[in-house]
Amino acid sequence: MPSTPTAPEPTDAGASAPDALVRVERFEAPELAHVAEIVLDRPRAMNAVSTAMARAIAAATKQVAADESVRCVVLTSTHERAFCVGADLKERNAFTDAELMEQRPVARAAYGGVLGLPVPSIAAVDGFALGGGFELALSCDVVVAGEGATVGLPEVGVGVIPGGGGTQLLVRRVGWSRAAKAIFTAARMPAGEALEMGAVDEVVAAGTARDRALELAATIAANSPVGLRSAKRAMRLGADVDLAAGLEIEDACWRATAFSGDRREGVAAFAEKRRPVWPGR
Incomplete structure (x- = not known):
């Protein structure tokens, strides 16, 4: 397997995050008038999913799902090097067992909110999409990745399993044996390898995943x-x-x-x- 870079450690994953965390953006351009962009915006933590961010993702998806003017959703990140690095392990490290279980329905609501969007959804992945970050992408209908993207479900390496839908969604995308290899080895895959196995749908030049996702969204949104x-x-x-x-x-x-x-x-x-x-x- 080709070597892949090591994901940088989030610098403030356990600290208080900026107020935004997740934004919903709309566009003035006519071709994008019916497209909503859900923006992951916790850049100092590389969009590590804390409890607060999980609540923000769930709220954003609920807002978009209720808007009948939306015909397509694009999920993006403000961080150049990371779509989302997964769960906020620094926050979780301080949890008691009871607190961990209290967080579980919050996390499920976030991932379920993306998966349950009633309109087509596209993930624009540049940089790292690991663990829960990759599960957010897999919860979308189409995944566009930049050439420098690295994806994977490394949860068994820290003593858990993918819990945001990964064990189910990856199997449905790529088949049992390929998903088993990826999950059991905790492998990190470069974009080209992920495309070959069917874990992502399109690979574009690094840094252009959002542009391509919006182009696709405009095409989709022109339809009924x-x-x-x-x-x-x-x-x-x-x-x-x-x-x-x-x-x-x-x-x-x-x-x-x-x-x-x-x-x-x-x-x-x-x-x-x-x-x-x-x-x-």
């Missing part, structure tokens, strides 16, 4: 909001059932779109050779 939400729902609900059950889920989601204003507008726009103006209902 009803169609996007229904397609994601069909795929998510159908992924873990047999084919017959999956086809029933697809049929139910198709019916939800068939008599929508978006379907009528889409057909009319096609017939009239113009761009659709989606009513979103």
Whole structure:
């Protein structure tokens, strides 16, 4: 396996973080008007996920999920060298067992919030995405990585297992044996290797993952909001059932779109050779 750099130690992972922690940004450019950017913004700790940051991630995803004008979400970082280095181990090191268990539902709400976004989501990964950081990316529908990115689930090396969905999401992305090797070895993978195994979906020049993610988001957001939400729902609900059950889920989601204003507008726009103006209902 190619050698990978060692992640720098977060300098203030156990200290009080800046007030923002996580921001939700919107855009004035017309092509991005229906895109929301969730920005991980704890740069001095390389976005290590503290209890406070987990709450902020959950709140941001809840805000975005409730906004019907959003058609696509991009998850990014303010840190040039790290998307997110995972759980705040300095904070956890001071926890009692009871405090660790109290934090658990907070962490689950953060990762579940990203996974449960009702619209397509794209992670833009530059730098390190390790442990819980990689799980945040895996919780998105599409992962774009910069050439210098390093990803991995190293939790067994510190006596736990991936707890933000990693044991389930990586298996579903790359298959049992590849996921087993990655998780059991606690391996850190460069972007090219992660692309080859299917853990990320696209590799771009270092430092340009956000730009590419926003480009993809603009393409996605040009499509029907009803169609996007229904397609994601069909795929998510159908992924873990047999084919017959999956086809029933697809049929139910198709019916939800068939008599929508978006379907009528889409057909009319096609017939009239113009761009659709989606009513979103």
